[in-house]
Amino acid sequence: MTPDHSELVGSVLAGFAFYYPLFMSYLWMAGALFYWFRFERRQGSRVDAPPPRATHPLVAVLVPCHNEEDNLLDTMTFLSKLDYPNYEIIAINDGSTDGTAALLDRMASRYPRLRVVHLARNQGKAMALNTAAKLTRAEFLVCIDGDALLDPHAIHWLLQHFEWPRVGAVTGNPRVRTRSTLLGRLQVGEFSSTIGMIKRAQRTYGRVFTVSGVISAFRRTAVHDVGYWSNDILTEDVDMSWKLQARHWDIRFEPKALCWILMPETFKGLWRQRLRWAEGGTQVLLKQAGLMGAWRHRRMWPVYIEYMTSVVWAYTMATLMLFWLLGTVLGLPVPFTVRTILPEWTGVIVGTTCLLQIGIGMLLDRGYDRRLARHFFWMIWYPLGFWMLTVFTTIVAFPKALLRNRGKRATWTSPDRGIKPASR
Amino acid sequence: MDQPRPRHKARKPLIIERPDLQTPPQRVMSGMLTAAFWVVWIYLWLPLIAVLGWAFGVSRFYEEMIAFDGYEALLELLDVYLKVVALLAGSLIAWAIYNWVRFRGEDRRKGRTPVTTAEIAEYAGLDAAQLEQWQSAQVLRVEHHDDGRIAGVSVLSPQPRRSSGRPTEPALQH
Numbered sequence: 001m002t003p004d005h006s007e008l009v010g011s012v013l014a015g016f017a018f019y020y021p022l023f024m025s026y027l028w029m030a031g032a033l034f035y036w037f038r039f040e041r042r043q044g045s046r047v048d049a050p051p052p053r054a055t056h057p058l059v060a061v062l063v064p065c066h067n068e069e070d071n072l073l074d075t076m077t078f079l080s081k082l083d084y085p086n087y088e089i090i091a092i093n094d095g096s097t098d099g100t101a102a103l104l105d106r107m108a109s110r111y112p113r114l115r116v117v118h119l120a121r122n123q124g125k126a127m128a129l130n131t132a133a134k135l136t137r138a139e140f141l142v143c144i145d146g147d148a149l150l151d152p153h154a155i156h157w158l159l160q161h162f163e164w165p166r167v168g169a170v171t172g173n174p175r176v177r178t179r180s181t182l183l184g185r186l187q188v189g190e191f192s193s194t195i196g197m198i199k200r201a202q203r204t205y206g207r208v209f210t211v212s213g214v215i216s217a218f219r220r221t222a223v224h225d226v227g228y229w230s231n232d233i234l235t236e237d238v239d240m241s242w243k244l245q246a247r248h249w250d251i252r253f254e255p256k257a258l259c260w261i262l263m264p265e266t267f268k269g270l271w272r273q274r275l276r277w278a279e280g281g282t283q284v285l286l287k288q289a290g291l292m293g294a295w296r297h298r299r300m301w302p303v304y305i306e307y308m309t310s311v312v313w314a315y316t317m318a319t320l321m322l323f324w325l326l327g328t329v330l331g332l333p334v335p336f337t338v339r340t341i342l343p344e345w346t347g348v349i350v351g352t353t354c355l356l357q358i359g360i361g362m363l364l365d366r367g368y369d370r371r372l373a374r375h376f377f378w379m380i381w382y383p384l385g386f387w388m389l390t391v392f393t394t395i396v397a398f399p400k401a402l403l404r405n406r407g408k409r410a411t412w413t414s415p416d417r418g419i420k421p422a423s424r
Numbered sequence: 425m426d427q428p429r430p431r432h433k434a435r436k437p438l439i440i441e442r443p444d445l446q447t448p449p450q451r452v453m454s455g456m457l458t459a460a461f462w463v464v465w466i467y468l469w470l471p472l473i474a475v476l477g478w479a480f481g482v483s484r485f486y487e488e489m490i491a492f493d494g495y496e497a498l499l500e501l502l503d504v505y506l507k508v509v510a511l512l513a514g515s516l517i518a519w520a521i522y523n524w525v526r527f528r529g530e531d532r533r534k535g536r537t538p539v540t541t542a543e544i545a546e547y548a549g550l551d552a553a554q555l556e557q558w559q560s561a562q563v564l565r566v567e568h569h570d571d572g573r574i575a576g577v578s579v580l581s582p583q584p585r586r587s588s589g590r591p592t593e594p595a596l597q598h
Contacts, residue, residue: 027512027513029513030509115562115563117566118563120566134555134574135558137541139538179441180441180443180446204516205516205519221537224547347467347468347469347470348472419440420445
């Protein structure tokens, strides 16, 4: 390449690398603020005062458990106190090898609402949900993880959306409990400033990329219609979201349906979790590529394109960093030059944008999580740290998802659940 | 509620904030990394600091201004950025309002009648009467075929006890 061309390629790539996240950030902010203005604001920010209901259909809370001995007492204590008159809890012991089975059997005699389904062998979360969804009389299924604490009013908040007959699923608002380490604190902010903000913006648009597997509610008729959860996808929640929307079921977000969750607090734990998310997301999008060719699925196109663009973005970022390191820092010959990875005024604008997005995200969620704002200080880290994490997990996950066997069963691995004090 | 109060409270607080459970090197590391990132942040803001410095007559910032084309470059950039942001955000919000107005109060697609136990049984290759029994049993054990279909279900404890008696040992254990 001639020097002119090499400069051009370098600046086009750098332009894409900087402008894509920058402008998407403003799109998320605008969408989230519109969502708040149009939907969220009306019902106030009081989580403990959901709108009254005329009827109370049976709700089943499904709790897949694989080696959850340490967390089940807390999970069940919260579930036994839900402020809803007509519900049952179905704990699915998915071939646990610890004391989960015996603990659940003991609990069943203590909590009349608790039903226990033991799977003879470890089958994976999707299979656990599929089994329990058939073994209940309930039309509405609230799915949480075995280590998650459901807010007492969550069912009320989730259920109100099913008044619309085409709503197939409602995703709640996960809040991070583990806040001891830097990584834990960053995720506290992330769940507001990225995850919650994107969900709001996507609802403004009308389609979502995914429900949160840790807290979502489903209409069983819709789940049945799409053939239940797929057992070969690493992120069964992303898969279910795409299957439902492909069949024109609507998915809502309910920021007041809170669920308190444990997240990884080590690099290794976080890496493994995010790699699974990235690989699962890619698996689903490869599987759903057909939607892109069908006019009747055109409303899914922007969500699809956004995801795929972010995969391209990750590879672009990695290329730029590599060439900047080789060419500019080490002075080695490279196909094109990267003049700087921190451009002048753009740097100021990127920096300001990040802080603005984090601030707005926290502002939108502050009514649901009173101690949120103090984590703004730690969030200085987030833009660079987590962008890097996204870049590297995407780069590793994309080929893994391409090469993964279709039909290979996705089963549990024991996740990192953050730093906890000893149980007693 | 018609159920006994649980005899234990959540054993861990809702929010677990225990930095003291980390090793000292881990704590020092987090502190140092955060400090390093503040430095990176300040570096991003250098041009702005330069403008402020120049505005307040700190002459040594003048060279910074030349290097970065001064504040005019910022104004030009902001002009372009604002137009792009307004276009993007405006399109999204216009789209949302269009859909809101167009589909207000009507669902283009009709709801479905709730799926019945018989339909689920047929889908899963199970006996409907048996499935209905399993749906009210309290403790069950399920075997699956390799392809994921349910192979067999055994009822370990038929009906939940609705009385609020003292917790007892489970009748059946694994």
